[in-house]
Amino acid sequence: MTVTHMEAEGKQVLQQLLDAGYEGYFVGGYVRDIVAGKEVKDIDIATSATPEQVMSIFERTVPTGLQHGTVTVLCDTFQFEVTTFRTESSYIHHRRPEKVEFVTNLHEDLKRRDFTMNAMAMDIEGKIIDPFHGHDDLQCGIIRCVGNAIERLEEDALRMVRCVRFAANFGLHIEEETWNAILEKKSLLQHIAMERIQIELQKMMTGRDPFQGIWLLKESGLLHYTKRPITLFADALEHITMEHQHHVNALPLHNSISRWCNLFTLLGMNAEEASTCLRHLCFSNQHVYDTKQSIQCVHFLSELNDHWSEEEALYQWREAVLLYGKDVVQRVLDLFSLDKHIREEIDTVPSIYPLSSDVIYFFASHGQRCMDDMKVYTVKDLQLSGTDLLPLHPERGSWIREVLHQLMKEVSHGQLANERDVLMSRAKSIIPELT
Ligand code: ATP
Ligand code: MG
Secondary structure, three states, X not given: OOHHHHXXXXXXXXXXXXHOOOOEEEEOHHHHXXXXXXXXXXOEEEEOOOHHHHHHHOOOEEEEEHHHOXXXXXXXXXXXXXXXXXXXXXXXXXXXXXXXEEOOOHHHHHHOOOEHHHOOEEOOOOOEEOOOOHHHHHHOOEEOEOOOHHHXXXXXXXXXXXXXXXXXXXXXXXXXXXXXXXXXXXXHHHHOOHHHHHHHHHHHHOOOOHHHHHHHHHHHOHHHHOOOOOHHHHHHHOOOOHHHHHHHHOOOOOOHHHHHHHHHHHOOOOHHHHHHHHHHOOOOHHXXXXXXXXXXXXXXXXXXXXXXXXXXXXXXXXXXXXXXXHHHHHHHHHHHHHHHHHHHHOOOOOOOOOOOHHHHHHHHHHHHHHHHHOOOOOHHHOOOOHHHHHHHOOOOOOHHHHHHHHHHHHHHOOOOOOOHHHHHHHHHHHHHHHO
C-alpha cells in the first residue's frame, strides 16, 4: 500500500468530519515530513469535534487516549489518530499534563506544539496552515520553539531532547534563542521520565546522523541532568571528537545495537558500564543484553596475544562464536569490516576497538569464512546427545554438560569429526579426566 493510498483514506476521514459540520486537518509530523520531503510514516488528524462526536461520526473507532482527546479511527486499510483541538495549560513539574483542555480553534492547538516545524496543519485541499513559519525555518535549516523558548522548555523539559533528536534527524541547526534556552533550562530534565528520554534517544540513534545528536548532547551537557543518573556516559561524552562520527553514522540506519555498541566502545565504556547506562534509560532487557554481548565479544577477541599467529587468531574467533553465538560474532564482524573500510578511506581516523589494526584487518578478511566453515556452533549440532552419554557413567550430573561442551569445542576447531562413533569414543576418554 502506498502513501498516496494512506493519504486518500486520511482525506476521507477529513471529508466526513467536514460533512458533519466540524473542522479537520492533517497536523504535526505528517505535515512536517511532507514539507521536508521525508518519508511519511503515519498521519495525525486534528479536529474541532469532541472525542464523543468523533466516535459518533465514524463506524469503527477505538478510544485510545480520551483524556488527551484522541480517538483512533479505523478505515479499510489504515488507521488514524484523530485528536480534538486542545491546549495544555497546566504543566506541573515541567512535564506534559495528564489532562488537557479542549478548544475550538486550530490556531490554539498549533500554538501548544513544540517546534515551528511541528506546528503546521494541512487542509483537505492540501493548503498549508503555518502561523509560526515552520516552513521557512525548515527551508533555512533551523529548528525553533513555538513562541518563547524558555517558557516552552519550562512547560515540558522533554522538548530539549526532542530538539536535539529533530536537529540530528533532519540535519537542522538549533536557532539561537532555543539553544540558549536549552543551556539555561537543562537541569529541568531531571523531572522527565527516563522512558520518554529513551524513546527520543533511540529515534536519534536510528536516524540519519546520530553523531550530530551525540555532539549536541555533549555541547549542551543535557545528559548530566537526567532523573536517574547516567554519569559515566554523560562524562565520557566530553571526550568524543569529530573523528568518531564515522564509526556511528556509517552503520545502516536501523542497526541500532551496532550503533550503540560502537558509541559505548568509542567512549571507552565496558560492557557492564554500558548495560548500566542502558538499564537506567529503561531500554528493554533484549536491547541491553544484545549490546552487552557485542561489547563483551569485542573485548574477548582483544585478549589475543600481542604476538598472535593466524592460527591463534582463528582459534580465538571460533571460541568467540561458541561463547557468544553466531549472531553476535556476525555483528562484530560487520563492525570490524566497517572499521577496516573507514580506515582504508581516511587513514587519519583512529580505530575505536582495543585491538591492533592488524588483528581487525585479519578478522575482517577471514572471519566470515572461518565462521561458515565451523562444523558445529552449539552442543545441539553434535551428532550425539546427553542421553547417549548416560550409560557411560553411573551418576547423572554436571559431567554431561562438560563432556558435551568439550566435544563441541574439539569438533568446532576441527580436532574431531562430528560422527557419533568418534564422539562416543572421545567421550569415554574425557570422562576419567573429569572424575
Ligand atoms: P515522529 O513521529 O517522527 O517521532 P512526531 O513529530 O510525529 O515525530 P510525535 O511524538 O508523534 O512526534 O508527536 C506528534 C506531534 O505532537 C508533534 O509533531 C508535535 O506537534 C506534537 N508534540 C509531540 N510531543 C510534544 C511535546 N513534548 N510538546 C509539544 N508538542 C508535542
Ligand atoms: Mg508521530
